[in-house]
Amino acid sequence: MALLEVKGLSINFGGLHAVDDFSIKIEKGELYGLIGPNGAGKTTFFNLITGVYKPTSGTILLDGKDITGKNTIQINKAGIARTFQNIRLFKELSVLDNVKAGLHNRYKYSTAEGIFRLPRFFKTEKAMDEEALRLLKVFDLDDEASVKASNLPYGKQRKLEIARALATKPKLLLLDEPAAGMNPHETAELMETIRFVRDNFDMTILLIEHDMSLVSVVCEKLSVLNFGQLLCEGETSTVLSNPEVITAYLGE
Amino acid sequence: MKTKSKLIKPYTKKSFITYALLIAVFTIVQLILNFGKMSFMMQSLLVPLCVYSILAVSLNLTVGILGELSLGQAGFMCIGAYSGALFSSLMKEAIPEAMVRFPIAILLGGLCAALFGVLIGIPVLRLRGDYLAIVTLAFGEIIKNICASLYLGKDAEGFHLSIKSAADMNMAPDGKMIINGALGLNGTPKDSNFTVAFIILLITVIIAYNFVYSRTGRAVMSIRDNRIAAESVGLNITKYKLITFGLTAFLAGVAGVIYSHNFSTLQASKFDYNMSILILVFVVLGGIGSIRGSVIAAVVLTLIPELLRETIGNYRMLFYAVILIAMMLVTSNSKLKGRITAYTNKLKGLIKKEKKGEIK
Numbered sequence: 015m016a017l018l019e020v021k022g023l024s025i026n027f028g029g030l031h032a033v034d035d036f037s038i039k040i041e042k043g044e045l046y047g048l049i050g051p052n053g054a055g056k057t058t059f060f061n062l063i064t065g066v067y068k069p070t071s072g073t074i075l076l077d078g079k080d081i082t083g084k085n086t087i088q089i090n091k092a093g094i095a096r097t098f099q100n101i102r103l104f105k106e107l108s109v110l111d112n113v114k115a116g117l118h119n120r121y122k123y124s125t126a127e128g129i130f131r132l133p134r135f136f137k138t139e140k141a142m143d144e145e146a147l148r149l150l151k152v153f154d155l156d157d158e159a160s161v162k163a164s165n166l167p168y169g170k171q172r173k174l175e176i177a178r179a180l181a182t183k184p185k186l187l188l189l190d191e192p193a194a195g196m197n198p199h200e201t202a203e204l205m206e207t208i209r210f211v212r213d214n215f216d217m218t219i220l221l222i223e224h225d226m227s228l229v230s231v232v233c234e235k236l237s238v239l240n241f242g243q244l245l246c247e248g249e250t251s252t253v254l255s256n257p258e259v260i261t262a263y264l265g266e
Numbered sequence: 267m268k269t270k271s272k273l274i275k276p277y278t279k280k281s282f283i284t285y286a287l288l289i290a291v292f293t294i295v296q297l298i299l300n301f302g303k304m305s306f307m308m309q310s311l312l313v314p315l316c317v318y319s320i321l322a323v324s325l326n327l328t329v330g331i332l333g334e335l336s337l338g339q340a341g342f343m344c345i346g347a348y349s350g351a352l353f354s355s356l357m358k359e360a361i362p363e364a365m366v367r368f369p370i371a372i373l374l375g376g377l378c379a380a381l382f383g384v385l386i387g388i389p390v391l392r393l394r395g396d397y398l399a400i401v402t403l404a405f406g407e408i409i410k411n412i413c414a415s416l417y418l419g420k421d422a423e424g425f426h427l428s429i430k431s432a433a434d435m436n437m438a439p440d441g442k443m444i445i446n447g448a449l450g451l452n453g454t455p456k457d458s459n460f461t462v463a464f465i466i467l468l469i470t471v472i473i474a475y476n477f478v479y480s481r482t483g484r485a486v487m488s489i490r491d492n493r494i495a496a497e498s499v500g501l502n503i504t505k506y507k508l509i510t511f512g513l514t515a516f517l518a519g520v521a522g523v524i525y526s527h528n529f530s531t532l533q534a535s536k537f538d539y540n541m542s543i544l545i546l547v548f549v550v551l552g553g554i555g556s557i558r559g560s561v562i563a564a565v566v567l568t569l570i571p572e573l574l575r576e577t578i579g580n581y582r583m584l585f586y587a588v589i590l591i592a593m594m595l596v597t598s599n600s601k602l603k604g605r606i607t608a609y610t611n612k613l614k615g616l617i618k619k620e621k622k623g624e625i626k
């Protein structure tokens with residue numbers, strides 16, 4: 015069974031078919047790329063499968079369960095986590111607390127236990143600190159744990175977003191242009207990290223990216239969106255040599 | 267594990283400095299009181315200072331930590347004041363011991379206010395935008411007006427209630443008035459004093475710090491910083507907004523109970539719009555999100571007009587306005603703020619250098 019199976023997904027924004035009868039099937043453990051020109055509907059697709067927008071038609075199955083129409087919180091609990099094209103960190107919180115916010119639903123104690131500093135507070139916070147630091151280490155951010163998130167350089171902010179998403183222990187990780195704004199060196203590092211996460215966290219990853227050098231190296235399969243519709247899909251090398259794709263996207 | 271100790275430090279340091287400051291001020295005030303060196307006017311301000319500080323700290327949870335604007339602080343205070351005072355005056359005979367009665371009154375007043383907070387919060391906090399400010403503003407005025415037209419009496423037959431007039435209650439002429447409309451509540455036992463008010467203030471500050479630096483506080487600040495990202499990691503927005511707003515209402519209710527037990531008469535007209543704005547001014551000028559700042563602003567801005575009254579009489583409000591504007595400029599003007607932090611950093615550097623020298 016595919017981990018993510020989307021069938022006939024559509025949404026209209028007042029006459030604009032931002033996503034139009036789009037289908038995709040992603041197997042567990044795959045590193046899948048979603049590409050397409052600006053305004054093709056890639057981010058809108060992410061917003062649809064994470065419950066930010068409700069689709070006008072279509073179904074979304076995660077691990078065989080129908081999650082169509084569920085809200086963002088339910089969908090995160092079902093196992094999808096994401097990053098954003100325009101970075102959305104908890105700006106005033108420390109790097110560590112950003113990740114701990116992602117751990118929120120996995121490590122629990124009540125508000126009263128927190129206010130009265132009962133033993134479970136100390137025990138749980140300690141466990142959260144350890145897990146958060148372990149995650150930060152993967153992204154080489156553990157030295158900046160106590161830095162305010164907004165004070166991080168851009169490339170590290172993107173990494174922190176991934177760490178925060180991973181903290182929710184998703185089955186499927188969605189990355190919206192993870193390399194945007196990074197220099198070639200940072201991009202190369204990021205590719206390593208993405209592979210590392212897939213292998214060591216047992217993760218399935220779907221990423222949107224404009225940087226073709228990253229896509230062609232990292233992604234095993236690709237889907238191409240154009241004007242909200244699927245243009246073609248398949249093995250990365252096959253898709254990238256498809257003349258239709260080249261004219262729609264690469265040739266521009 | 268060098269990093270770990272670094273992580274826990276900022277919170278413990280910040281909160282413990284505040285606790286130490288509070289206790290130091292309390293001790294000094296007690297000493298001055300013991301030597302009989304405090305003017306009567308200053309003595310009468312001690313409990314209100316604690317009350318205003320509690321109100322400011324509690325409002326800061328909603329304004330600074332949750333990032334929602336509330337203008338209903340006086341309303342919650344009013345509910346706490348009325349329910350607590352009513353309980354105490356009814357239970358004066360049944361529970362003669364103030365040490366037992368007063369804590370119950372405080373809890374009861376807080377819980378009543380929290381109940382209203384949650385009831386308002388459930389519909390309003392779901393909405394995006396500044397609806398909370400509008401609704402709480404209306405709520406405060408409504409509560410004040412209802413309380414000001416409340417009549418409650420007791421005679422041989424039992425309780426009589428009316429929201430029209432004393433005559434409307436149909437109470438026997440020998441009955442006892444408990445709440446008398448705009449004249450308010452009479453005969454509340456004077457259970458408040460500076461020590462009790464201070465202890466409650468200290469507990470409030472501890473609760474506030476512990477709340478902010480806990481799993482719940484982290485969720486609340488995440489929601490404040492980025493609602494969409496908070497949802498994407500599975501944080502229940504409405505739940506955490508309600509918890510915060512409920513806690514703010516609870517603490518405001520507690521402040522109301524202390525306030526009402528400081529005087530033998532209680533009138534609803536005290537809890538008007540100006541009071542809510544005043545508390546908001548404390549929070550803004552003390553620094554949004556800064557708990558210590560809230561207490562300092564509440565104390566300083568309450569003391570200044572009173573001290574000015576003694577010295578320059580009628581011109582005091584003029585000076586007060588000038589001071590408010592000056593504080594506003596200092597706290598909001600980034601250039602000035604930068605210059606001040608530069609100075610304080612320089613000072614800190616000097617102090618640190620001295621310390622280093624000492625060690626070697």
Ligand SMILES: Nc1ncnc2c1ncn2[C@@H]1O[C@H](COP(=O)(O)OP(=O)(O)OP(=O)(O)O)[C@@H](O)[C@H]1O
Nearest residue numbers: 027030032050051052053054055056057058059099
């Ligand atoms: N909430 C919305 N309301 C109206 N139109 C929208 C909304 N969200 C997206 N759109 C439109 O839908 C289309 C697809 O936008 P989307 O952000 O999904 O593109 P994209 O493929 O992510 O492009 P880019 O590569 O620039 O990020 C655009 O024309 C956009 O203007």
Ligand SMILES: [Mg+2]
Nearest residue numbers: 056057058099
């Ligand atoms: Mg996009």
